[in-house]
Amino acid sequence: MGRIMKEDDVFIPGLLDQLYLRFGPSQGPKEAHGGIAEMKELQKEFQIFRRGRNLKDCFALLNLGGLWNARVKNRWLSLIEDLKSYDSDVPGENGNDRIMNMLIENLGRSEPLPVFFQAHDSRGPDGRRVIVRTSPTGPFFMEQDHVIVSLPMKPKTATPTAKQAAPAARSARKTASKTATKTATKTPRKTPRGR
Amino acid sequence: MTDDGSDLEQLHRDVAQYYTGTLRRFGPTPLGVDWSCAPTQALRFRKLLKLCDFQGSFSLNDVGCGYGAVLDYLADYHPDTEVDYLGIDLSQAMVRRARKLWSGKPHRFQRASVASRTADYSIASGIFNVMLDQPVQRWERFVATTLSQLHETSRRGFAVNFVTAPLAGQDIRPGLYGTSPERWIAFCRTAFGREVTLIDNYGMSEFTLLVRSPEPHLGNGMDS
Numbered sequence: 001m002g003r004i005m006k007e008d009d010v011f012i013p014g015l016l017d018q019l020y021l022r023f024g025p026s027q028g029p030k031e032a033h034g035g036i037a038e039m040k041e042l043q044k045e046f047q048i049f050r051r052g053r054n055l056k057d058c059f060a061l062l063n064l065g066g067l068w069n070a071r072v073k074n075r076w077l078s079l080i081e082d083l084k085s086y087d088s089d090v091p092g093e094n095g096n097d098r099i100m101n102m103l104i105e106n107l108g109r110s111e112p113l114p115v116f117f118q119a120h121d122s123r124g125p126d127g128r129r130v131i132v133r134t135s136p137t138g139p140f141f142m143e144q145d146h147v148i149v150s151l152p153m154k155p156k157t158a159t160p161t162a163k164q165a166a167p168a169a170r171s172a173r174k175t176a177s178k179t180a181t182k183t184a185t186k187t188p189r190k191t192p193r194g195r
Numbered sequence: 196m197t198d199d200g201s202d203l204e205q206l207h208r209d210v211a212q213y214y215t216g217t218l219r220r221f222g223p224t225p226l227g228v229d230w231s232c233a234p235t236q237a238l239r240f241r242k243l244l245k246l247c248d249f250q251g252s253f254s255l256n257d258v259g260c261g262y263g264a265v266l267d268y269l270a271d272y273h274p275d276t277e278v279d280y281l282g283i284d285l286s287q288a289m290v291r292r293a294r295k296l297w298s299g300k301p302h303r304f305q306r307a308s309v310a311s312r313t314a315d316y317s318i319a320s321g322i323f324n325v326m327l328d329q330p331v332q333r334w335e336r337f338v339a340t341t342l343s344q345l346h347e348t349s350r351r352g353f354a355v356n357f358v359t360a361p362l363a364g365q366d367i368r369p370g371l372y373g374t375s376p377e378r379w380i381a382f383c384r385t386a387f388g389r390e391v392t393l394i395d396n397y398g399m400s401e402f403t404l405l406v407r408s409p410e411p412h413l414g415n416g417m418d419s
Contacts, residue, residue, distance in 0.1 A: 026398075034400055041398030042234045045241055063225070063232040 002156030004079045008072045009156055015076050016117050019064060023115035025144055036107075036114045043107040051104065055096045056081035079151075086152060087129040095130035099149055102132050106147055114138060115147045122152035206337055207308050209327055211285040214261070223262035223292050229325060235399070236320075240268040242394050242403040243318040243354040252277035254314035256348060258341070259322035260284050263293040266302060281314065283307050309344040317345045317353040324358050324401075326372035334372050339382065345406075346387045352407035355379075359400050376402050 002009055026037035042048055048058050056077050059065060065073035083095035090098055106112045116138035122128040131150040138146035214228065221227035230236040244265075247253060253276075257265055260282030269278055282304040284290050290306045297304075305311060322341070326334045345353040360373035367373040380391045383406045390409055395402035 034398070038235070038398035042238060045238055046234050048234055061233055067221075067226060 002154055002158060004082060005075050006156055008075050011072045015066060019117040022062065022064060025114040036112050040107050040112050049100055049103045053100060054081065055083065055100050083130060089129060089131045098130050098132055102147060113145050113147045115149060117149045119153040120150045122154045128152050202333055203337055206329055206333060207285050213325060213327060214286045215288040218288055218292060223296055228261035236264055237268050239320050239356055240265050242397060243320055246352050246354040246405045247316050249273050249276045253316060254279040256310040256314040256317040257282045258310065258317055258319040260293060261289055263297050263302065266297060281310060281312060283310050310348045313348045313350060315351045317349040319345065319355045324371055327370050342383060354403060354405045356401055356403040359402055379404060
């Protein structure tokens with residue numbers, strides 16, 4: 001992903017923050033509506049997230065690429081579009097579809113979980129794939145159930161690699177996934193409605 | 196400075212300047228009229244337009260029309276209903292941009308604070324939210340005056356939205372006006388004798404009021 005954002009990698013934390021502001025917890029009823037509650041309503045009225053649709057188009061529609069810097073916005077949306085070329089933690093589902101399907105399912109619930117977007121080092125155990133899981137916190141200081149979406153990234157200075165993960169990373173991932181099943185619950189494909 | 200009509204004129208100028216600024220920064224887009232994105236803008240239109248009967252044609256005044264974004268919404272969601280549209284905005288730059296954007300269409304735009312005609316319906320989206328540094332008392336006089344003008348220029352009814360006031364002890368973002376539904380529902384019922392419907396709980400920190408005339412209206416009510 002560093003190859004896409006290039007010198008604009010400095011904006012990535014801010015862009016992830018912007019996603020959290022739109023998909024994060026509503027701060028309360030009525031006067032404090034917003035975040036995931038607003039997104040649920042938008043999804044109900046306009047079905048923004050649809051199976052087979054490009055996540056990049058949804059993010060562009062929601063102005064989720066920053067407001068001021070066209071280059072950053074375009075690079076960020078290219079990065080999001082590029083998720084189609086990535087695997088995910090669900091076999092056979094690419095990164096774009098994994099996030100899209102999760103959002104459709106989550107926003108269809110009577111009480112959708114807030115979604116926290118983060119990044120992981122694609123050279124590490126989670127590898128070059130989009131990871132989606134549920135967690136009892138978003139950021140550690142937010143003690144509330146969340147869906148965590150972790151986008152694979154690596155520094156722009158990292159050595160380019162083939163799209164297939166390196167054998168060492170694959171091996172590490174196997175070990176990590178065994179550990180992960182003990183410590184974190186992946187979002188099931190069909191989570192129960194009406195939480 | 197006394198709190199008279201000239202103060203409201205100055206208020207109009209300040210508001211016009213603010214939205215001229217957002218237009219210059221972001222162009223004719225939702226951001227250019229201070230909304231976060233097209234879907235949130237459209238959601239507000241959806242709530243406001245619950246006022247209208249789309250079974251037949253009607254005339255519509257859009258107060259604080261910006262670049263005429265509601266026309267896109269109407270084209271997308273109500274393409275079969277003929278709407279005689281007049282957009283009104285305080286910002287000359289906004290009106291110019293709207294005319295350019297919709298040139299070749301029958302829609303009209305005016306730079307004004309009040310519509311020059313009576314229409315079947317009027318809507319005003321977001322015009323009471325950005326108070327800038329106006330004193331609350333003056334802003335509420337602006338709200339009351341504008342509601343009265345909407346009442347006078349709308350045969351079948353009008354719809355407006357407001358930011359919901361924060362709970363006691365919590366602050367609202369500086370420059371925003373937040374209020375309770377009860378206050379303006381009571382105002383519309385008492386001052387205009389109209390039926391008021393509250394729409395809230397739609398995922399945003401705001402509410403919409405639909406203010407309808409109690410009398411039934413016959414005919415298509417098209418106005419010039």
